Amino acid sequence: MKYAITDKCVGCHACLLVCPSNAVFADPDNPKQFMIHPRRCTGCEDKFADPQCASICPVEEAIVNESAMAVNPLGSLTGIELRREC
């Protein structure tokens, strides 16, 4: 597994359209939840400098790398910094 989709996914189809490995598919039980086939995903390393799914995904924390770290963490797309209550 290189990348995975979390439950933050809203099923917008964008990643499915750009994946060069046909690794993205909709959860048959939940069409608003997309998934990445763990054996098909190459991480795009053979074709692109960046994972295309994460590059196009409009939702923060929807795609994680193999270390389970969000490729687009909170605030990275919106520019809105997180405010944590102390």
Ligand code: SF4
């Ligand atoms: S990293 Fe690349 S190959 Fe893997 S799911 Fe995303 S777009 Fe497809």
Ligand code: SF4
């Ligand atoms: S681009 Fe992001 S929000 Fe859209 S289907 Fe893929 S993972 Fe889900």
